[in-house]
Amino acid sequence: MPRQIDHDARRATIDAAVITIAAESGFAAVTIRAVAQRIGSSTSAVTHYVSSREELLGNAVRREVDARLDEADAAIGERTGNPALRALVEWAMFGAAESGRRFWLAAVLGAEHQPVLRAELERFTVWWDARVRALLTQAGVEDPQAASDVLNVVIDGLVVSSFYGGSPWVDQRREGLLDTVWRALAL
Amino acid sequence: MPRQIDHDARRATIDAAVITIAAESGFAAVTIRAVAQRIGSSTSAVTHYVSSREELLGNAVRREVDARLDEADAAIGERTGNPALRALVEWAMFGAAESGRRFWLAAVLGAEHQPVLRAELERFTVWWDARVRALLTQAGVEDPQAASDVLNVVIDGLVVSSFYGGSPWVDQRREGLLDTVWRALAL
Numbered sequence: 001m002p003r004q005i006d007h008d009a010r011r012a013t014i015d016a017a018v019i020t021i022a023a024e025s026g027f028a029a030v031t032i033r034a035v036a037q038r039i040g041s042s043t044s045a046v047t048h049y050v051s052s053r054e055e056l057l058g059n060a061v062r063r064e065v066d067a068r069l070d071e072a073d074a075a076i077g078e079r080t081g082n083p084a085l086r087a088l089v090e091w092a093m094f095g096a097a098e099s100g101r102r103f104w105l106a107a108v109l110g111a112e113h114q115p116v117l118r119a120e121l122e123r124f125t126v127w128w129d130a131r132v133r134a135l136l137t138q139a140g141v142e143d144p145q146a147a148s149d150v151l152n153v154v155i156d157g158l159v160v161s162s163f164y165g166g167s168p169w170v171d172q173r174r175e176g177l178l179d180t181v182w183r184a185l186a187l
Numbered sequence: 188m189p190r191q192i193d194h195d196a197r198r199a200t201i202d203a204a205v206i207t208i209a210a211e212s213g214f215a216a217v218t219i220r221a222v223a224q225r226i227g228s229s230t231s232a233v234t235h236y237v238s239s240r241e242e243l244l245g246n247a248v249r250r251e252v253d254a255r256l257d258e259a260d261a262a263i264g265e266r267t268g269n270p271a272l273r274a275l276v277e278w279a280m281f282g283a284a285e286s287g288r289r290f291w292l293a294a295v296l297g298a299e300h301q302p303v304l305r306a307e308l309e310r311f312t313v314w315w316d317a318r319v320r321a322l323l324t325q326a327g328v329e330d331p332q333a334a335s336d337v338l339n340v341v342i343d344g345l346v347v348s349s350f351y352g353g354s355p356w357v358d359q360r361r362e363g364l365l366d367t368v369w370r371a372l373a374l
Contacts, residue, residue: 024215024300025213025215025216026212026213026215026216026293026296028211028212028213028215028216029212029213029215029216102296105292105296105347106213106296108347108350108351109213109289109292109293109296109350111350111351112350113211121351125351146363146364146367149360149363149364150364150367150368152344152348153340153341153344153345153348153364154340154341154344155344156343156344156347156348157339157340157341157342157343157344157345157347158340158344159347160292160295160343160344160346160347161339161340161343163295163296163298163299164295164298164308164312173336176333176336177333177336177337177340180333180337180371181337181371183371184367184368184370184371
């Protein structure tokens with residue numbers, strides 16, 4: 001069914017353009033027109049697949065969140081407890097390319113005005129919180145809620161810090177910070 | 188000199204519009220036209236004061252960074268060492284309204300493509316790093332560089348976390364996290 005394959009590829013191209021534009025300029029810049037320009041087609045070639053801007057955003061962000069969840073699962077692999085937690089946190093800190101981190105911050109900033117962004121972030125966060133708390137419990141941490149607060153803040157902070165010019169965070173510096181956090185949480 | 192006063196007020200209005208648009212939609216959305224629309228004037232009423240988009244951004248962000256530096260200084264007041272550090276960090280965490288936090292993240296994300304943003308963020312960061320390291324040293328911390336990394340990441344992480352829906356961070360939860368960090372740094 002070559003025709004079906006073309007449609008899938010087209011949808012993937014559209015979704016990728018949404019993510020690229022959002023990562024570059026924020027979700028306010030994602031419009032059907034901007035996506036059409038980006039992929040070098042007419043707006044009707046985009047509206048053939050999506051009937052609204054909401055659906056355009058939803059498809060792309062859903063695909064992106066699915067991919068992140070698969071990556072996170074793969075990073076944990078067969079590990080459990082403390083090593084699984086470290087693998088998951090290292091994936092979150094080092095796993096995403098710069099464009100991936102930009103996309104994430106753009107989604108967090110855009111969530112207030114875009115219900116579909118809010119829903120997809122929520123889907124990721126629910127998965128993440130359940131996973132992190134289970135691993136912290138397995139690792140024998142006394143207060144998994146408080147420990148999970150610390151981990152989440154540190155990860156988000158490292159994502160932001162990676163955008164500051166001047167003093168780029170080499171992996172060693174980030175690992176050192178992670179060691180400090182691990183000690184603080186008695187992990 | 189009423190005419191002079193009008194000009195100052197007009198400049199302030201333009202700068203405020205830049206910051207509002209950037210906080211809402213990112214710096215990519217800040218254009219002379221968008222600012223004119225926001226303040227209900229013609230583009231020529233804006234270009235009377237700035238000759239380029241670069242100058243438009245520069246004026247507004249410079250004013251904003253100046254205001255932040257004044258606020259940070261006021262938060263520290265006459266304190267020194269550990270209490271001064273806590274006051275400064277609490278100001279950074281709790282002091283900014285949501286729009287202020289949005290502006291900050293938008294500036295960090297926009298810095299790559301806007302030299303004037305990069306320069307102003309750098310000006311703030313240089314001030315901040317010098318101040319934090321001096322206070323950590325006064326407080327008797329062994330490795331001020333590592334401790335300052337932890338503080339910076341936690342602050343940026345809390346700024347991001349404040350945008351997640353679902354589980355808003357009440358002040359008590361943030362103070363609890365700050366207590367954990369203070370213990371981890373032996374402060």
